Amino acid sequence: MSKPQNQNKNQKPQTAITPTRDENFPEWYQQVVRAADMAENSETRGCMVIKPWGYGMWELIQRQLDVYFKETGHKNAYFPLLIPVSYLEKEAEHAEGFATECAVVTHHRLEAEKQEDGSVKMRPAGKLTEPYVIRPTSETIIGAAFARWVQSYRDLPLLIYQWANVMRWEMRPRLFLRTAEFLWQEGHTAHETPEEAMTETRLMHDVYEKFLRDHLAIPAIPGEKTEAERFPGALNTFTVEAMVQDRKAIQAGTSHFLGQNFSKASGIVFQGRDNTDEHAWTTSWGVSTRLIGTLLMAHADDDGAVVPPRVAPTQVVILPVIPKDEHREAVMAACEKLASDLKAESFHGDALRVEIDSRDIQGGAKSWEWIKKGAPVRIEIGPRDLEKGSVAVARRDKAPRDKEFIDTAEAVSSMADRLQKIQDGLLARALAFRKEHTVEIKSMDKFREYFTPQDADKPEIHGGFALAHWAGTAVDEEALQKEMKVTIRCVPSDEALRGDAGTCIYTGQPAEGRVVFAKSY
RNA sequence: CGGGCUGUAGCGCAGUUUGGUAGCGCACUUCGUUCGGGUCGAAGGGGUCGCAGGUUCAAAUCCUGUCAGCCCGACCA
Numbered sequence: 001m002s003k004p005q006n007q008n009k010n011q012k013p014q015t016a017i018t019p020t021r022d023e024n025f026p027e028w029y030q031q032v033v034r035a036a037d038m039a040e041n042s043e044t045r046g047c048m049v050i051k052p053w054g055y056g057m058w059e060l061i062q063r064q065l066d067v068y069f070k071e072t073g074h075k076n077a078y079f080p081l082l083i084p085v086s087y088l089e090k091e092a093e094h095a096e097g098f099a100t101e102c103a104v105v106t107h108h109r110l111e112a113e114k115q116e117d118g119s120v121k122m123r124p125a126g127k128l129t130e131p132y133v134i135r136p137t138s139e140t141i142i143g144a145a146f147a148r149w150v151q152s153y154r155d156l157p158l159l160i161y162q163w164a165n166v167m168r169w170e171m172r173p174r175l176f177l178r179t180a181e182f183l184w185q186e187g188h189t190a191h192e193t194p195e196e197a198m199t200e201t202r203l204m205h206d207v208y209e210k211f212l213r214d215h216l217a218i219p220a221i222p223g224e225k226t227e228a229e230r231f232p233g234a235l236n237t238f239t240v241e242a243m244v245q246d247r248k249a250i251q252a253g254t255s256h257f258l259g260q261n262f263s264k265a266s267g268i269v270f271q272g273r274d275n276t277d278e279h280a281w282t283t284s285w286g287v288s289t290r291l292i293g294t295l296l297m298a299h300a301d302d303d304g305a306v307v308p309p310r311v312a313p314t315q316v317v318i319l320p321v322i323p324k325d326e327h328r329e330a331v332m333a334a335c336e337k338l339a340s341d342l343k344a345e346s347f348h349g350d351a352l353r354v355e356i357d358s359r360d361i362q363g364g365a366k367s368w369e370w371i372k373k374g375a376p377v378r379i380e381i382g383p384r385d386l387e388k389g390s391v392a393v394a395r396r397d398k399a400p401r402d403k404e405f406i407d408t409a410e411a412v413s414s415m416a417d418r419l420q421k422i423q424d425g426l427l428a429r430a431l432a433f434r435k436e437h438t439v440e441i442k443s444m445d446k447f448r449e450y451f452t453p454q455d456a457d458k459p460e461i462h463g464g465f466a467l468a469h470w471a472g473t474a475v476d477e478e479a480l481q482k483e484m485k486v487t488i489r490c491v492p493s494d495e496a497l498r499g500d501a502g503t504c505i506y507t508g509q510p511a512e513g514r515v516v517f518a519k520s521y
Numbered sequence: 522c523g524g525g526c527u528g529u530a531g532c533g534c535a536g537u538u539u540g541g542u543a544g545c546g547c548a549c550u551u552c553g554u555u556c557g558g559g560u561c562g563a564a565g566g567g568g569u570c571g572c573a574g575g576u577u578c579a580a581a582u583c584c585u586g587u588c589a590g591c592c593c594g595a596c597c598a
Contacts, residue, residue: 016559026591026592027591027592030591034532041589041590043589045588045589045590097597098597100522100596100597101596101597137598166598168596168597168598170596170597171522171595171596171597172591172592172594172596172597173590177598178597178598182598184598250598251597251598252598253598254598286598287598288598289598290598291598319557321556321557321558322556323556323557323558324556362556362558362559362560363556363557363558363559364556364557364558364559364560365558365559366558366559367557367558367559368558368559369559371559380557380558382557383557384557385557392557403557485594521597521598
């Protein structure tokens with residue numbers, strides 16, 4: 001009966017994804033997205049089609065973040081996709097920052113033109129007197145609305161956010177990480193005082209950090225951006241920086257203290273308590289579908305996606321094992337029963353998301369599909385289980401063939417706990433990984449050594465986060481980036497990471513504390 | 522936007538140098554076989570070779586243009 005493994009004509013690779021992370025990380029990432037059936041490139045340049053498994057994650061992210069936004073007093077609204085070009089001209093730094101990546105709408109009509117061969121060509125007609133840009137972000141158009149809405153200090157604060165698509169004509173799109181069109185949430189608030197606005201900025205920064213940690217199992221480092229990395233037009237930018245498995249950093253969410261830059265540009269003026277006209281203090285903050293790319297790069301392995309249970313569209317997939325047709329009815333009935341029992345259980349306030357995969361395809365192939373999608377738990381039920389009253393439970397955070405045979409009732413009652421263990425395990429693993437690849441560096445020699453790949457032609461995964469003292473300028477930062485592609489990811493908020501005062505590794509000047517350096521996405 | 526590579530069936534590719542109107546693997550359909558498992562066998566379906574021009578009796582193959590994708594830069598969530 002037993003035959004040697006991998007003796008088939010079409011030998012399967014040892015891993016479901018080729019290449020592996022070590023072999024070629026960027027290519028591995030793309031293969032994971034595809035194997036998990038989450039998204040694909042579309043006909044439209046730089047834009048992706050998000051498929052149900054990927055969009056399902058986004059829906060959960062939306063729903064769960066929405067709770068936090070509402071809890072912190074914000075209200076959802078919606079503003080136009082098209083922004084008059086003149087709006088962008090109001091804030092110089094902002095305009096400059098986004099000018100090179102704006103899609104511009106110049107016409108409002110098409111005219112059909114019959115060709116000689118009978119086909120039809122559509123030509124733009126009806127030129128607009130003032131072109132529109134498709135929003136790359138909405139500070140300006142929301143600012144214009146705020147200007148209308150605010151008269152008195154009694155109208156403040158305004159706490160608004162919207163779920164929307166935005167467009168930035170990126171030169172190098174990558175599924176989820178950087179696409180020309182992406183989905184996001186953008187918060188925009190206006191306040192009476194700078195202190196209040198700063199409190200708001202930090203509050204949302206904190207919300208993002210907790211969301212990444214508790215929902216996406218990503219331990220991000222919260223901190224402030226340096227001037228060089230700041231949002232165009234902002235006074236302060238706060239970021240949550242995550243480390244992914246090639247040890248690079250990715251900015252997963254930002255919140256900006258905009259001072260009065262945008263209120264001056266948009267004319268958000270209110271009459272203050274002392275009867276004088278004042279400009280409001282504004283903030284903006286956002287996370288995007290990039291979160292999904294981040295979570296893949298943080299958790300996926302060489303067998304495909306690994307989705308944290310809290311954002312898994314299907315948390316438990318039931319795989320019927322039907323050796324002979326005569327077993328079908330009994331097995332399917334058991335699956336239905338199991339599914340409904342599981343759905344009666346709850347995880348973080350929601351019914352468990354359970355799916356029976358009853359497709360008539362090879363069991364092995366089916367099981368591997370769910371491994372590649374990263375469903376947290378797979379349950380098999382076959383005739384033998386029916387006799388014994390047990391089921392076979394497999395976890396995505398364990399080896400593909402690692403199955404546990406558990407009494408059915410117990411499998412159900414312990415499922416929420418099992419999902420939480422997976423969720424916690426992913427976070428612990430990601431945190432351990434980040435710690436393992438975070439070093440403290442005290443000299444430029446060591447710094448260069450850390451960030452220089454062994455093989456320059458085909459750079460291997462190297463480096464990580466470096467904590468080092470810094471007192472340099474934006475110009476110094478740029479020099480570092482030119483030399484090694486390393487940037488300051490943030491000035492960490494965490495005192496332990498920030499450390500004590502010391503000597504800047506670059507300028508030798510006294511530095512207040514350490515900053516986080518890394519290569520980044 | 523600069524430099525390099527690529528575009529042939531849903532996916533991955535061969536064929537292009539030396540023009541003669543398409544082939545392989547996987548996937549898909551049907552039948553059988555196997556069965557806690559990404560089985561094996563047989564028979565099938567599917568492509569105006571990225572697009573547009575040009576050269577030629579003849580173009581996937583040569584020429585020009587263009588679009589898209591990937592990798593490396595610059596830019597960015």
